[in-house]
Amino acid sequence: MAKSASQDPLTKGRVRKQGRRSPLASIALILIGLVATGGVYALFTTSANASTTAASSALTTEGSKLFQANCATCHGMNLEGTKVAPSLIGVGAASVDFQVSTGRMPAAASGPQEEQKPSQFTAQQTQALYTFVASKAPGPGIPSKEYLGGNDNAAQGALLFRTNCAMCHNVAGAGGALTEGKFAPALTGVKAKTIYEAMETGPQNMPVFNDKNLTPMQKADVITYLKYLDNNPSPGGLDLGNLGPVSEGLFLWIFGLGTIVGVTIWLTAKAN
Amino acid sequence: MTTTTDTSAGVGAPEAPRSTALAKRPSVTASAANYIDERTSISGLVKELGRKIFPDHWSFMLGEVALYSFIVILLTGTFLTFFFQASQTPVVYDGTYLPLKGINMSAAMNSTLHISFDIRGGLLMRQVHHWAALLFVASIGLHMLRIFFTGAFRKPRELNWMIGFILFILAMAEGFTGYSLPDDLLSGNGLRIIDGLIKGLPIVGTWISYLLFGGEFPGTEIVGRLYTLHILLLPAILVAALGVHLVLLVINKHTQFAGPGKTNDNVVGVPIMPVFAAKAGGFFFIVFGVIMLMASLFTINPIWTYGPYDPSPISAGTQPDWYIGFADGALRLVPSDWGFMIGDYTFSLNIVAPVLVLGLFIVAVAAYPFIEGWITGDKREHHIADRPRNAPTRTAIGAAGVTFYAVLWAAASSDLIATHFLLSIEGVIRTLQITLILGPIVAYQITKRVCLALMKKDREIALHGFESGRIVRLPGGEYIEVHEQLSDYERWRLVSFQDYKPLMIRPNAQGRISTLERARGAMSSWFFEDRISPVTNTELEQAHGAGHGAVETGSADGHEIGTGH
Ligand code: HEM
Numbered sequence: 001m002a003k004s005a006s007q008d009p010l011t012k013g014r015v016r017k018q019g020r021r022s023p024l025a026s027i028a029l030i031l032i033g034l035v036a037t038g039g040v041y042a043l044f045t046t047s048a049n050a051s052t053t054a055a056s057s058a059l060t061t062e063g064s065k066l067f068q069a070n071c072a073t074c075h076g077m078n079l080e081g082t083k084v085a086p087s088l089i090g091v092g093a094a095s096v097d098f099q100v101s102t103g104r105m106p107a108a109a110s111g112p113q114e115e116q117k118p119s120q121f122t123a124q125q126t127q128a129l130y131t132f133v134a135s136k137a138p139g140p141g142i143p144s145k146e147y148l149g150g151n152d153n154a155a156q157g158a159l160l161f162r163t164n165c166a167m168c169h170n171v172a173g174a175g176g177a178l179t180e181g182k183f184a185p186a187l188t189g190v191k192a193k194t195i196y197e198a199m200e201t202g203p204q205n206m207p208v209f210n211d212k213n214l215t216p217m218q219k220a221d222v223i224t225y226l227k228y229l230d231n232n233p234s235p236g237g238l239d240l241g242n243l244g245p246v247s248e249g250l251f252l253w254i255f256g257l258g259t260i261v262g263v264t265i266w267l268t269a270k271a272n
Numbered sequence: 273m274t275t276t277t278d279t280s281a282g283v284g285a286p287e288a289p290r291s292t293a294l295a296k297r298p299s300v301t302a303s304a305a306n307y308i309d310e311r312t313s314i315s316g317l318v319k320e321l322g323r324k325i326f327p328d329h330w331s332f333m334l335g336e337v338a339l340y341s342f343i344v345i346l347l348t349g350t351f352l353t354f355f356f357q358a359s360q361t362p363v364v365y366d367g368t369y370l371p372l373k374g375i376n377m378s379a380a381m382n383s384t385l386h387i388s389f390d391i392r393g394g395l396l397m398r399q400v401h402h403w404a405a406l407l408f409v410a411s412i413g414l415h416m417l418r419i420f421f422t423g424a425f426r427k428p429r430e431l432n433w434m435i436g437f438i439l440f441i442l443a444m445a446e447g448f449t450g451y452s453l454p455d456d457l458l459s460g461n462g463l464r465i466i467d468g469l470i471k472g473l474p475i476v477g478t479w480i481s482y483l484l485f486g487g488e489f490p491g492t493e494i495v496g497r498l499y500t501l502h503i504l505l506l507p508a509i510l511v512a513a514l515g516v517h518l519v520l521l522v523i524n525k526h527t528q529f530a531g532p533g534k535t536n537d538n539v540v541g542v543p544i545m546p547v548f549a550a551k552a553g554g555f556f557f558i559v560f561g562v563i564m565l566m567a568s569l570f571t572i573n574p575i576w577t578y579g580p581y582d583p584s585p586i587s588a589g590t591q592p593d594w595y596i597g598f599a600d601g602a603l604r605l606v607p608s609d610w611g612f613m614i615g616d617y618t619f620s621l622n623i624v625a626p627v628l629v630l631g632l633f634i635v636a637v638a639a640y641p642f643i644e645g646w647i648t649g650d651k652r653e654h655h656i657a658d659r660p661r662n663a664p665t666r667t668a669i670g671a672a673g674v675t676f677y678a679v680l681w682a683a684a685s686s687d688l689i690a691t692h693f694l695l696s697i698e699g700v701i702r703t704l705q706i707t708l709i710l711g712p713i714v715a716y717q718i719t720k721r722v723c724l725a726l727m728k729k730d731r732e733i734a735l736h737g738f739e740s741g742r743i744v745r746l747p748g749g750e751y752i753e754v755h756e757q758l759s760d761y762e763r764w765r766l767v768s769f770q771d772y773k774p775l776m777i778r779p780n781a782q783g784r785i786s787t788l789e790r791a792r793g794a795m796s797s798w799f800f801e802d803r804i805s806p807v808t809n810t811e812l813e814q815a816h817g818a819g820h821g822a823v824e825t826g827s828a829d830g831h832e833i834g835t836g837h
Binding site: 155162166225228235243244245253257267 | 329330331332333334337369370371372373374375388389395399403406407410411414457458551555558559562563566568569570571572573574576577578579582584585586587588589590591592593594597684685686687688690691694695696697698699
């Protein structure tokens, strides 16, 4: 399952980002940053570099061990895949992080689709796993924080979401049915990083939105919109699960008409 | 609480003493009333209306609920017209709702968002309007069910059933046109389905679609046209039909359930003036209050999340408002491979079949009183409402119809059923397809059996009283259970219904029996073959005279019951 590997999001995003912030502000920020951390950082530079590589190779080994223990039965000793599971060569850190941090992997008893569960691994173990998988072959990396702030253009994000995602996930991200018991999950309260990785790697029945389909900035916009929905309750009151006319209709029949019929019974009972 | 009897012969009511008192020292109101009366002779009408009797069963108030929610709709709808712009001119949104800022949309959508976010109370008014619309159609539906199951549509009220039915259709049309006005994604998708539905009709479909939308869908005309329908044409017809409906109601008077003193020739209940009017006024505010409560606490039709209409996107979980759901469900349930080829032409039945089935269903509902009247050959006037059990076949037909409708309705939410109960959508659809056919049959059988059983029970109770649970040991050592007799009042309710027999088919003047008559005879015996006759006076006297009504010995003394089998 070789999902199309994308352009490095970092370089592409930087180019886009420039027009969005006043250059002066960036310079000021960089200056402040340099003044505050420069001195301290200089002291540790050499040792930090050395320990980064050491740490990363330690991570890879740890990841390798975890992989052999938890994943290799299905995905093969060398990530080559088996009859039951696809190859992980080139899926990239993003895919592993998405699958493992949402608890989808290691896969559980087979259902129509792998579902979210509480993750079995700590953040550090997850990191070890994706570092290990990414060390074998390049693929989409962990998304850069600059796209995950949730403070970009919500209106553009909403537009993109309606055109690209709503047919499966519903306009309000309430989720929806796919064929044969599969479904697109609700997107309320999903972490920004997970959203980014989902778009980038297209888990299971979700299509891949590589950086040509949706640029990293556009992904950031989509995230911003979903975060807007999370943080702003419906202006009209309780949203009844955002399921649209079905929940409205049910609510009307059960609560609305139910109350009124109750009142009629009460009114006519008093008349006797 | 005093109840009054209104004789249909229209005997003048005795002059109320209070009005004479008023006449002596005319108050301001009295002289004003007098002023108006001298110029309009309205007092006759007021008297008639004021003495209109309203029976006191809760189900008789459902029509009122519909009326009151319609009033709420009119009030809020008028408010909305002040600010709504029925135009599809493209504009760029620049209102307060952040996730739509700078987005292209039609003026209609823009103005609806403006109502929602920038007009004081606008969002509340929209939500009141929409919740009231849902309640309006729902209460009409329930009201129709009440009429159906109590047989209140029989002569002389068949016409009013037709008018009520037209009101129901108009309400759905009002709802659909209103739902399409804001030009948001969901309503646009709804219109697209209608467009597809029209285009699916053979030969004429495409022409009608172009005519309706003023060109290729979606065009730039449709919102304006729907607006004319929604606020002018349909409400005008609706109000007129409603007027006729209410006038006929006054002329025909209410039906009532059988009870002591309640006969086919009177109406027992509370006169409208003054107590009932006060209650009704109060009830209006209760209905208004419930709608307000829903509208202020619960979002409805959040067009801001749906976004403006654009033919390319579509959302998962796209559904129409509940009252159009049955049509959506029919489209979802029709097998996708229905169709055939003649030469080079494909004839798809995917649209035609559901449209025909629904059309037939709707016509059957509209014509039911006439169909039943023809089958039973019953030309009598009926003013006593049937208890549903006493008309087993009708009640069973009704249950089958409700099941059919409910399955279609459920099918409109097949995707949500699938995700919420962790089922596959194919499985849900398949199950519903089967239920659509078997469900009504099963519902019919069960309902009929239950009705007959209940009638049997009523008959037993009327004849022998009910089991008191008190066991008495007779001097001889024998144990018996004491049966408590009903009071005459209670028994009346159980025994006063009319007996029917299958029609006797007689040859016509030429001495022949036409096929139509034969069919009628067959239908009539289907309608009445299983029945339980009401207890007659003789039977009652026998049962009680013989003295065994008070106590029943252990052995089951089965009474012959007039079932057809
Ligand atoms: C004469 C009476 C009526 C008037 C003047 C009226 C007016 C309006 C207007 C101006 C709108 C568009 C604004 C908006 O969507 O917020 C609207 C929407 C609507 N109307 Fe009406 N209406 C009337 C009767 C009805 C009736 C009888 C029904 C239903 C049975 C109905 C159901 C709807 C619905 C469902 C909407 C969509 C509401 C929404 O946007 O959430 N209306 N109406």
